[in-house]
Amino acid sequence: MYANQLPILIFIMSILYIFIIPSEPENFKLFFKLIPMILIIIYALKQMPRQQTKTHWLILIGLIFCSIGDGTLQWFVVGLTAFLIGHLFYLAGFSLQWKFSIIRAASIIPLIIYGLFMGNALIHAIITSGNQSLIIPVIFYIVAISFMAWLAIMTGNRFAIAGSILFVISDSILSWNMFISPVAYSHILIMTTYYAAQFLIAHSLSSLSSKQSRLVW
Numbered sequence: 307m308y309a310n311q312l313p314i315l316i317f318i319m320s321i322l323y324i325f326i327i328p329s330e331p332e333n334f335k336l337f338f339k340l341i342p343m344i345l346i347i348i349y350a351l352k353q354m355p356r357q358q359t360k361t362h363w364l365i366l367i368g369l370i371f372c373s374i375g376d377g378t379l380q381w382f383v384v385g386l387t388a389f390l391i392g393h394l395f396y397l398a399g400f401s402l403q404w405k406f407s408i409i410r411a412a413s414i415i416p417l418i419i420y421g422l423f424m425g426n427a428l429i430h431a432i433i434t435s436g437n438q439s440l441i442i443p444v445i446f447y448i449v450a451i452s453f454m455a456w457l458a459i460m461t462g463n464r465f466a467i468a469g470s471i472l473f474v475i476s477d478s479i480l481s482w483n484m485f486i487s488p489v490a491y492s493h494i495l496i497m498t499t500y501y502a503a504q505f506l507i508a509h510s511l512s513s514l515s516s517k518q519s520r521l522v523w
Contacts, residue, residue, distance in 0.1 A: 312349045313505070316342050320501045324494055336377065342501050343373040350508035362511050364399030368392040369508060386443055389477075393450040396507065400457035400466060403514055413459045421452045424478060431485040444481075451477060458507075463514055469506030476500040 323338040347369050354362045371392035379385030425448050432440050451474055458470035476499035483492040 312345060312352065316345045316349065316501070316505060319345060320497070324497045332380075336380075340373060340377055343369070343376055343504065346501075346504050346508050347373065349505070350511055353509060353512040355512065359402070359515075361399040361402045361514055364395045364402070365507060365511060365514075368395030368399065369504065371395060372504065383440070383443060386447055390443075390447050390450055393447075393454045396470070397450065397454040397457055400454065400461050400470075403461040403463065403466075404457070405460065405462045407460075407462065410459050410462065414456050417452045417456050420474070420478075421448050424448055424481065428481055428485050435485070447477075461510075461514065463510050465506045465510035465513060469503045469510060472499045472503035472506065476503055 319338070320342045323335075323342060327335055327338045329335055347366070350366050350369055354366070369392070371388050375385045375388035375392060377385075378388055425445060428444055428448070429441055432438065432444065455470040455474050458466040461467070476496050479489055479492060479499070480496045483489040483496070489495065
């Protein structure tokens with residue numbers, strides 16, 4: 307299958323899962339949930355340049371762990387852990403593409419504000435619900451996804467930036483809906499932003515530098 311046909315198939319299968327496949331039986335729904343991610347991983351492989359670097363492979367492994375998270379999210383801590391590992395791989399990959407800019411570096415400020423706001427709201431809701439064991443995993447996850455988004459921004463790659471921000475939005479809606487209060491059309495909002503995020507991150511592999519950037523602080 308040609309690479310330019312894959313985005314169409316990814317889009318069709320995403321729409322099929324989000325809007326058409328019934329929620330029961332659960333395993334049937336889960337099967338169709340994973341299809342877009344498998345296609346996105348194949349698409350990512352096709353986007354990798356001939357001169358591959360650690361960045362390309364780290365991001366590809368991140369995609370794989372996120373797909374594992376998709377398949378195990380019904381066991382929340384297991385799925386969360388898989389996604390956390392995926393973000394750590396993204397984080398490592400983006401860090402190797404560091405391109406310093408004062409304006410991009412300043413994006414850490416709204417991300418810190420976001421992390422403090424979401425962390426405070428989620429911790430309060432988790433304590434109220436009596437699930438204190440989730441506090442530390444959730445805090446680690448917020449820190450990881452915020453830092454991942456910042457390092458994606460620091461690459462200067464518009465696809466990586468858009469994908470990481472959409473990932474933050476998707477996970478924020480999911481967390482708010484799960485722990486704080488119901489969000490209207492949450493399933494549609496979560497999955498459309500999630501699939502778009504993963505597709506854009508996969509697409510960024512074609513435009514990330516094949517010359518490994520040195521990490522500079």
